[in-house]
Amino acid sequence: MSFLFMFPGQGSQRAGMLHALPDDPAVAQTLTEAGDVLGVDPLTLDTAEALRSTVAVQLCLLIAGVAVARTLTRQDAGPDMVAGLSIGAWPAAVVAGVLEFSDALRLVRLRAQLMEDAYPSGYGMVAIIGLAEPEVSGIVAQVSTTATPAYVANVNAERQIVVAGNDAALARVAERALSHGASKATRLCMAVPSHCPLLDAQAAELAAAAAKATAHAPQVTYVSSSRARALFRANLIVEDLAWNMARPVLWHDTLRHALERGANMAVEVPGGGALARLAQGVFAAEAVLDAGAGLDAVRVRIRRWGRGDGR
Incomplete structure (x- = not known):
């Protein structure tokens, strides 16, 4: 049995999303790390006012995705495969072990700032x-x-x-x-026109910064939503991350590729339901879960279904 974690993109944010994270040591650790790197309390980023900023939105989605995935992994309910829609690709890469969380925080902050500065309105x-x-x-x-x-x-x-x-x-x-x-x-x-050539210049600048980060081969399968296929070389994944803001998202094909590679269950992390609903068009309905509906249910289902790799 193989489990896919799906990480949502911008538009899935909501006020209070970091405050609503589970009371778990992995969450506390993730919030502390984020605060140390960013120099601000991450719990100030998820107010309705703060979330008017693309920077706050993308950082919240990164932090929440990593925190919930770490919580499930600590409870022996981690993924065998990851994929993320747009900004969701970044927590996917962290959970796969490709990027350090600290590097992802810095690069996502730059990513969001570049996008916000380029298209403040209109x-x-x-x-x-x-x-x-x-x-x-x-x-x-x-x-x-x-x-x-x-x-x-x-x-x-x-x-x-x-x-x-x-x-x-x-x-x-x-x-x-x-x-x-x-x-x-x-x-x-x-507030920005993502996934098209209007962001080519910003993607190139981000790619130059990302190339300086230390990257590692993925520890679980990383599926690119820009290419709708699995990537295994660290440098190609980092390049994919940097350029995904200017490339179309092929989410439907990404899910089909994950299914064809052996994913039997798809879990939306940290939750919200949008990706879970899309996955029901590819996976059997009973094989799709939304972590936002409760981590206990996800953990029980993963343990009940078992794992083909013996974990």
Whole structure:
């Protein structure tokens, strides 16, 4: 039996998310480490006011993901495989043993600051529900111009496609998508146009900084959501992490790849439900868990199902 931990991206944050972490030594250790590296109490980052900043959002998602995964690992319920959507790839890499948590904190802070500085306003992302990727791509091609750019950014499911770009372009994409039969077009809680060429320069700067970090071969299988395949060389994973802000997310294909590599259960960490719902389109419903609904249930299910590697 093989277990996949899925780490969510920006948009899954919520006020008080760090305060709601389990009362566990692994959580306390993670919060202390984060405070030492960042020079601020991480529990000040998850207020509604603080989460208006992309920097606070991405740091909270990194800290929460690592803290919950460490808690489950300490309880003998850790992963055999990891994957993360967007910023979620960073806690995935830490849990896989590729990056030290301290390096990930510094690099994620830089990542978020670069994104926030580049696009303080006027840009974002919209999720189109009910249309397939070719249909959305056709609409984007009709709408996008140099002045009002738009790009297909995420293929989260067969009929859940996210578009990034300029506010005016996104409004036109949403309008046309609905007129073409989309059931919903929802603006996401994102202030930046992630996963498209609008962030190429920022990704290059982050890649230069990330290349200086010490990286290790993964101790569990790391699946890239930019490439929808497993990566095993440390330098390639670090490069993948740095550039994922400017590359489309192939989340549906990533889940299918994890399934084909032998993942039998998918667990959303730290929880929230968005990735669990997407995973139910790939995995059997009973094989998908949301850690946000309670770690005891996750631990019991993993122990009950057993492990093929003898752990």
